[in-house]
Amino acid sequence: MKRTTTMACAALALIAGSTLGTPAFAVPVIDQTGNALANGSFESGSTNAITGNGGISSAASNWHQWENGGNGAPTSELITDAGMMAEFGLGVIDGDHAVRVTTLGGWDGLFTFNSFGHPGWNLYDAVTFSGWVYVVSGTMEFAVGSNQDGFTGTTASASSSWQFISVTSNAGQRNDEPLLYSHGGPSEFIVDAVWLNTGTTSNHPLQSLGNTQVPEPSVLALCGLGLLLLRGARIRPIANTVDAR
Numbered sequence: 179m180k181r182t183t184t185m186a187c188a189a190l191a192l193i194a195g196s197t198l199g200t201p202a203f204a205v206p207v208i209d210q211t212g213n214a215l216a217n218g219s220f221e222s223g224s225t226n227a228i229t230g231n232g233g234i235s236s237a238a239s240n241w242h243q244w245e246n247g248g249n250g251a252p253t254s255e256l257i258t259d260a261g262m263m264a265e266f267g268l269g270v271i272d273g274d275h276a277v278r279v280t281t282l283g284g285w286d287g288l289f290t291f292n293s294f295g296h297p298g299w300n301l302y303d304a305v306t307f308s309g310w311v312y313v314v315s316g317t318m319e320f321a322v323g324s325n326q327d328g329f330t331g332t333t334a335s336a337s338s339s340w341q342f343i344s345v346t347s348n349a350g351q352r353n354d355e356p357l358l359y360s361h362g363g364p365s366e367f368i369v370d371a372v373w374l375n376t377g378t379t380s381n382h383p384l385q386s387l388g389n390t391q392v393p394e395p396s397v398l399a400l401c402g403l404g405l406l407l408l409r410g411a412r413i414r415p416i417a418n419t420v421d422a423r
């Protein structure tokens with residue numbers, strides 16, 4: 179029975195994939211209620227690679243990219259579940275896309291100021307930034323804080339599986355900016371389903387894959403996407419916003 183369901187979902191995924199193309203937009207499966215980030219599941223953006231620096235828009239809507247290391251601009255692109263499955267043998271965590279970042283030096287990557295626009299956000303509360311990363315090479319970090327008061331980071335190094343990581347920046351300092359950066363040198367990593375909430379613990383609804391194999395949530399996610407498409411759900415329009423500092 180389970181096999182039948184999985185195969186049906188796979189078929190739906192193929193249908194979904196054929197309709198997406200580039201730019202690509204899908205719908206997060208994980209309920210985003212409570213997530214201070216827009217596009218935290220990287221379902222909105224482009225599968226075309228974007229290389230650049232200076233705060234330009236990245237391939238993921240609402241996220242921008244930056245280089246600190248002086249070794250060359252980072253590159254970002256959305257990777258589809260099918261593309262990730264073909265290249266790495268496992269799919270994305272949520273929805274049908276994740277963001278792939280390639281850097282040429284340390285402390286380069288993506289940032290967002292989206293929390294500025296979150297209703298009721300207190301910039302001096304403790305905040306916790308968490309999510310899933312598949313590190314292809316090198317070491318990366320989830321960091322949160324501000325240019326004004328500094329950042330706190332948690333690192334993840336290359337492995338052949340998704341890793342859930344979380345970092346908290348304490349109250350009393352300005353906390354307005356999450357980062358997805360390389361750490362210490364060049365790195366390539368894929369990030370999906372990131373979450374930002376106030377407080378010192380993560381409220382991420384998916385903090386463990388339990389005993390299930392990593393590809394399983396991907397199958398479920400694809401199944402959800404397929405069902406949404408079958409119901410005639412509208413493809414999410416591009417959010418072409420550049421957040422002001």
Ligand SMILES: [Ca+2]
Nearest residue numbers: 219272273275
């Ligand atoms: Ca996603």
